Amino acid sequence: QVQLVESGGGLVQAGGSLRLSCVASTSGGFFRKYTMAWFRQAPGKEREFVATIMWSGGTTNYVDSVKGRFTISRDNAKNTVYLQMNGLKFEDTAVYYCAAKLYGAATARLKDYDSWGQGTQVSVSS
Numbered sequence: 001q002v003q004l005v006e007s008g009g010g011l012v013q014a015g016g017s018l019r020l021s022c023v024a025s026t027s028g029g030f031f032r033k034y035t036m037a038w039f040r041q042a043p044g045k046e047r048e049f050v051a052t053i054m055w056s057g058g059t060t061n062y063v064d065s066v067k068g069r070f071t072i073s074r075d076n077a078k079n080t081v082y083l084q085m086n087g088l089k090f091e092d093t094a095v096y097y098c099a100a101k102l103y104g105a106a107t108a109r110l111k112d113y114d115s116w117g118q119g120t121q122v123s124v125s126s
Contacts, residue, residue, distance in 0.1 A: 001115045002026050002034065004098045009120030012088055016124070020083040022098030022117060029076070032057075035104050036074060036081040037113060040094035040122075047097065049108035051083060061106045066092075090126040095119040 003025035012018055020038070024031050037052035051062045051072040060072055069087040074080065081098065099113035 002031075002100050004100060004115055004117035006096065006098045006117045006120040009096060009122045011123045011125065014088060014090055014124055014126050016088050017084070017086045018088065018122060020085065020096055020098075020120060020122075022081045022083075024079045024081075024100060026079055031079040032076040034100045034102055034115075035106055036072075037099045037101075037106075037108075038072060038081075038083045039097045039099055039110060040092075041097070041119075042091075042094040045094075047110055049110065050096070052106040052108065053081065054106040055103055059106045061108060063108070085122070088122075088124045090124050093122060093124045095121050 006022045008020040035055045038050040039047050040050050041047040053060045053072045071084040073082045097119045098117040100115040101113045
């Protein structure tokens, strides 16, 4: 497992943008071996998949509701994965969690990931 720390959440008006960051505590270039993902959990709802980027960096996957608005990317030199969120909507309000798994496909299943951060709150006002 790897330690993950998210940042970048906050309060924004509908239509605005935020960029979330997740830093992984690995060394020796090990971060590049992890497939990374973002999930979110709104009050009273189950945690749901948002986006993922494969360890090789070439494959990404998004939930339909964020396609065209959110972009996941990674910087292996900084042990960091990002989630650029544009055109935010009220329904994007949630705690956003970073997740990681060693190698593996860019899947959307929560149980596939074995390392999790503590989450960062994103609130969108309508």
